[in-house]
Amino acid sequence: xxxxxxxxxxxxxxxxxxxxxxxxxxxxxxxxxxxxxxxxxxxxxxxxxxxxxxxxxxxxxxxxxxxxxxxxxxxxxxxxxxxxxxxxxxxxxxxxxxxxxxxxxxxxxxxxxxxxxxxxxxxxxxxxxxxxxxxxxxxxxxxxxxxxxxxxxxxxxxxxxxxxxxxxxxxxxxxxxxxxxxxxxxxxxxxxxxxxxxxxxxxxxxxxxxxxxxxxxxxxxxxxxxxxxxxxxxxxxxxxxxxxxxxxxxxxxxxxxxxxxxxxxxxxxxxxxxxxxxxxxxxxxxxxxxxxxxxxxxxxxxxxxxxxxxxxxxxxxxxxxxxxxxxxxxxxxxxxxxxxxxxxxxxxxxxxxxxxxxxxxxxxxxxxx
Amino acid sequence: xxxxxxxxxxxxxxxxxxxxxxxxxxxxxxxxxxxxxxxxxxxxxxxxxxxxxxxxxxxxxxxxxxxxxxxxxxxxxxxxxxxxxxxxxxxxxxxxxxxxxxxxxxxxxxxxxxxxxxxxxxxxxxxxxxxxxxxxxxxxxxxxxxxxxxxxxxxxxxxxxxxxxxxxxxxxxxxxxxxxxxxxxxxxxxxxxxxxxxxxxxxxxxxxxxxxxxxxxxxxxxxxxxxxxxxxxxxxxxxxxxxxxxxxxxxxxxxxxxxxxxxxxxxxxxxxxxxxxxxxxxxxxxxxxx
Numbered sequence: 156x157x158x159x160x161x162x163x164x165x166x167x168x169x170x171x172x173x174x175x176x177x178x179x180x181x182x183x184x185x186x187x188x189x190x191x192x193x194x195x196x197x198x199x200x201x202x203x204x205x206x207x208x209x210x211x212x213x214x215x216x217x218x219x220x221x222x223x224x225x226x227x228x229x230x231x232x233x234x235x236x237x238x239x240x241x242x243x244x245x246x247x248x249x250x251x252x253x254x255x256x257x258x259x260x261x262x263x264x265x266x267x268x269x270x271x272x273x274x275x276x277x278x279x280x281x282x283x284x285x286x287x288x289x290x291x292x293x294x295x296x297x298x299x300x301x302x303x304x305x306x307x308x309x310x311x312x313x314x315x316x317x318x319x320x321x322x323x324x325x326x327x328x329x330x331x332x333x334x335x336x337x338x339x340x341x342x343x344x345x346x347x348x349x350x351x352x353x354x355x356x357x358x359x360x361x362x363x364x365x366x367x368x369x370x371x372x373x374x375x376x377x378x379x380x381x382x383x384x385x386x387x388x389x390x391x392x393x394x395x396x397x398x399x400x401x402x403x404x405x406x407x408x409x410x411x412x413x414x415x416x417x418x419x420x421x422x423x424x425x426x427x428x429x430x431x432x433x434x435x436x437x438x439x440x441x442x443x444x445x446x447x448x449x450x451x452x453x454x455x456x457x458x459x460x461x462x463x464x465x466x467x468x469x470x471x472x473x474x475x476x477x478x479x480x481x482x483x484x485x486x487x488x489x490x491x492x493x494x495x496x497x498x499x500x501x502x503x504x505x506x507x508x509x510x511x512x513x514x515x516x517x518x519x520x521x522x523x524x
Numbered sequence: 525x526x527x528x529x530x531x532x533x534x535x536x537x538x539x540x541x542x543x544x545x546x547x548x549x550x551x552x553x554x555x556x557x558x559x560x561x562x563x564x565x566x567x568x569x570x571x572x573x574x575x576x577x578x579x580x581x582x583x584x585x586x587x588x589x590x591x592x593x594x595x596x597x598x599x600x601x602x603x604x605x606x607x608x609x610x611x612x613x614x615x616x617x618x619x620x621x622x623x624x625x626x627x628x629x630x631x632x633x634x635x636x637x638x639x640x641x642x643x644x645x646x647x648x649x650x651x652x653x654x655x656x657x658x659x660x661x662x663x664x665x666x667x668x669x670x671x672x673x674x675x676x677x678x679x680x681x682x683x684x685x686x687x688x689x690x691x692x693x694x695x696x697x698x699x700x701x702x703x704x705x706x707x708x709x710x711x712x713x714x715x716x717x718x719x720x721x722x723x724x725x726x727x728x729x730x731x732x733x734x735x736x737x738x739x740x741x742x743x744x745x746x747x748x749x750x751x752x753x754x755x756x757x758x759x760x761x762x763x764x765x766x767x768x769x770x771x772x773x774x775x776x777x778x779x780x781x782x783x784x785x786x787x788x789x790x791x792x793x794x795x796x797x798x799x800x801x802x803x804x805x806x807x808x809x810x811x812x813x814x
Contacts, residue, residue, distance in 0.1 A: 284671070286664035313671055345672070423665050482662065484696045485803075501799040508762050516655075516662055517525065517694040517807050 156224055161186040162243040163231045166262035167364055168217055175209050176261045179218075185245055194219045239338060239365065240265040256383040256409050260362035263380075264338040267358025270331065270384060275449050276306045278381050278406075280399045281315025281391035286424050287515050288481040289315055289392035292416055294322035295480070295524035296389065299442035301328025305449055306357060308333065308385050310377065311346055315391045315399075320349050329357035331384070335377045336369035337361065360384075375401045382406035386449060389414040389439060393427030400427055403436075412448060414439045465511065470494065474502045475522075478512050482519040525652070525807065526695035528659040532652035536608045539650060540573045541712040543606075544720045550604050553644065557603055561596050574605030576647075580614040588622055594634040594641045599626055602647035609651040613680040620685060623649065627688050653681075655694070663697075678807075687772055690739070690780050691804040722786040738782045743775055750782045752793060759795050763802050777801045 156164075165176060165186040182205060183189045197215045200206065234241060242248050243262040250269060253259050263269075270276055279297055281289060293315045297307045301323035309316040311332035323330035330353050336342050338361040341350040353359060362380065363373065375398065382388055382405040390413070393399040403413055413436040418425020432438050439445060446453045467475055477483065477491045489499050503520060506512045513523050526532050546554070554570045564570075578587065578598045589597030599607055609615060626632045630646040656674040660666035669677075686692075726737055729749060735741065741749065752760065764774055778793075781801035785793045 284664070284668060287662050421665070484694070486696050497796055497800050500803040501796050504759075504763065504799040504802055508759075508766055517692060518803070519662065519694070 156190075156228065158185075158187065158245075159241065160227050160231050161190050162245055162262065163234070163241055164222075164227045165189060166241075166243060167230075168221060171214060171217060173258050173261060175206075175214065178206055178209050180244075186243070189218065190222065192218070234264075234365065237339065237365070238266065240269075242269065250384060253380065253383045256379065256405075258379060259383065260380065262362065264361050264364065265358055266338055267331075267354035267356075269358065269360070270306060270308075274306055274329075275304075276308045276331070276385045277445060277449065278308045278385035278388040278402065279315070279319035279391060280309055280378075280381065280388065280402050281319075282393055282397060282399065282424055283312055283314035283316075285314040285318070285392050286422070286481075287519070287521065288418070288422075289416075289424060290318050291480045291482075291515070291521055291524060293318035293391045294325075296391070296416070296439070296442055296445075297322030297330075298326045298328070300445060301330065302326045303442075303446055303450060303453070304328070305446070306331060308381055310335070310374070310381060311342075311349065311359075312374075313343055313345075317346055317349060319391070320346075320353060324349070324352050324356075327356070331357045332359050333377045333380045333384070334359060334361040334363070334369075335373040337363050337365045337367035339365040340367070340369065342369040374398065378402040379405045379409075382409055382411055385411060387412040387414055387445060389416070389445065390428050390431060390436075391416050392418065392424045393431075394423055395426040395430065397427045400431075403431065412437065414445055416440075470498070471502050471506060474499065475506060475511060478520050478522045480521055480524060482515040482521040485518045485520065488520065525655055525692070527663075527697045528654060530695050530697050532695065533610055536577075536606070536610070536650045536652055537575070538712060539606050539608075539648070540575045542715040542719055543573055544716065544723055546571060546573060546604070554604055557596050557600050557643065561601060563601070574602050575608065576602040576605070577608040577610060580609070580611050582615070582619060584616075584619045584622055587619055588626065588632050588645075589634055589641075589643055592636075594636060594643075596643045597632075599623070599632060599645040599647055600643040603644045604646055605648070607647040607649050609649070612651040612653040613677055617680055617682075621682060624685055624688065649689070651689075686806050687770070689806045690776055692806045693804065694807075718787055721789065722783065725786050725789070738779050738786070741775075741779055741782075746775060746778055750778050750793060752778075752798075756793060756795055756798055759798055763798075767802075769805075773805055777805055780804060 179189050182200065183192065197218065201210060201215065231241070241262060241264055244254065244259065248269060249263070251272060277300055279293060281293065285293070297319040301307050306329045307319055307323040308331040309319045311317065311320065311334060320330045320332060332350070332353055334340070334342065338359055341347050350359065360380065362377070378401045382402050385406070388402060388406040388411055390399050390403060406413055413431060415428040415431040415436040416439050417432055418428055420429065437444060443455050473492045473494070474488060477488050485499065485503065488503070489496055492499065494502070503512065507514065511523055512520050515521050551569050551571055554574060555564070558564050558570055576598050582598065585591070585597065587598050589595060589600055609620070612620065626645040627649060630644065631642055632645045633640055633642045655661040656667060656669045656677050658667050658669055661669060661674055723737070730736060733745065735745070760777070763769065769777070777798070781793050781797040784797040784800050788797065790797070
């Protein structure tokens with residue numbers, strides 16, 4: 156058995172989690188020594204109280220009994236053959252940022268590549284059931300940030316997470332997904348395209364071995380990795396009590412900058428974000444707000460936000476100034492502009508064909524950000 | 525498509541009020557069908573346009589006609605009138621899919637062992653639906669449906685059927701102010717007058733053809749009767765490319781634009797008419813929760 160296989164063995168012992176592994180490593184130094192430990196040794200250590208309350212007798216039995224060398228070798232080879240990269244805390248490749256967080260995972264499974272030391276990452280998270288406004292903003296902000304070479308990290312969940320990954324991919328940026336299940340399991344399934352695409356310029360990371368099901372309890376746990384790997388956390392949309400706020404809690408614990416996208420006071424989906432801003436999170440109204448923190452030498456290009464100088468007729472200007480990231484129905488626009496419907500339709504079509512506005516739903520228009 | 529209570533059903537029920545009066549021939553045709561179905565009710569002649577709105581529990585047979593000796597179904601009873609399907613996604617999927625062929629052929633053929641029966645089915649299909657099962661999408665303060673849920677709800681209607689609708693609009697929830705509008709709006713009587721006029725224009729235009737209305741134009745006759753100038757042509761071309769329209773959608777847009785121009789009493793189809801027609805084009809599933 157080589158070193159990697161000892162590590163793989165340690166990472167996959169049933170019921171031996173992060174804390175127990177940490178304790179064992181403190182005593183034995185590395186996984187090979189743990190593998191070679193004897194029954195008597197372990198029991199003696201337990202008697203001395205070296206494990207505190209961490210280890211039960213059953214756990215000790217697990218460590219000493221489950222040492223089928225052939226099986227470990229087989230499983231590890233299979234993992235490598237499936238293109239999954241295994242990295243544990245005993246290696247230098249293990250992300251430095253993660254090493255220092257509380258409850259850092261002992262090992263990670265990676266498809267694609269791990270973030271490098273010099274890579275900047277921003278976590279973009281939010282509600283699954285998001286509003287069209289959240290969707291547009293997530294895509295736009297992720298795209299604008301990824302364009303500057305910053306990686307977007309999120310959880311591959313439905314809603315905001317997916318749109319953040321999507322936004323980064325459409326500008327050719329790198330993006331990482333942290334899974335709450337085994338790395339070979341694309342959950343939710345409809346994101347398979349994202350799952351495949353991301354592996355080219357970023358990767359999929361999970362602390363769970365292949366085959367582990369997406370259990371509800373796994374998801375809050377993976378949030379500590381999302382926040383741990385990031386340099387800042389941007390919340391797009393969150394209800395007052397939202398799972399995204401768990402990521403924020405981890406982030407605060409780990410000393411990360413929190414960013415939040417503000418919303419209207421009446422929107423339930425923005426309550427969580429607005430509360431964060433009240434408590435001192437940085438309000439984000441443009442990608443600049445984040446970029447200036449992460450890239451010290453960042454200067455905004457004049458034509459970077461929006462579409463540069465655009466020439467519009469008086470009527471078009473009227474219509475264009477009425478639409479924003481929150482999609483508006485054609486009737487609302489008609490009320491605001493006081494243009495008769497047939498004229499409005501003509502203007503809207505022209506703006507749409509010029510790529511300045513977009514239909515998000517039938518007859519709902521939003522500004523192309 | 526609109527949230528609950530915004531007036532979809534009311535709007536649909538008013539459609540017959542803007543349709544032109546029945547001609548004697550049309551009246552006879554409808555009476556024949558009703559007579560076969562045993563629905564004459566002591567009248568000598570049916571003189572008002574049919575408006576059929578079957579409940580969504582209707583069976584396929586009741587919709588297209590059937591039985592041992594096939595009787596006309598709802599689609600034939602709606603001949604020359606309106607077939608209104610309220611809450612379209614609530615219908616059984618195969619029930620609404622059978623509409624596809626009669627919509628193209630304007631008739632339905634029912635084959636039995638001893639004979640096959642052909643009933644006319646030249647109806648106008650009108651249907652209403654909510655954008656999701658709770659009805660309030662995209663207003664996320666009221667709608668909690670998941671994206672998958674919404675996709676599944678719309679997915680109950682197949683894209684080929686959606687494509688066959690010439691005009692689709694998504695309406696907005698009314699607010700109190702809208703209900704209090706004092707402004708005088710065009711009455712049904714006035715609209716009907718315009719419709720009759722447009723119909724006269726069309727009859728005149730197609731007198732040496734075998735058709736009556738714009739909807740019956742074939743791709744070949746479209747070229748002849750719906751001439752587009754350069755400006756309109758380029759607008760349509762741009763829209764076709766940017767919006768990934770199908771050939772069917774392309775022809776539909778031209779036909780609808782022709783009708784809008786007729787209602788406008790305009791000989792030429794202008795960009796205004798084309799824009800409006802594109803705005804009405806059928807719902808694209810891609811808009812749902814991508």
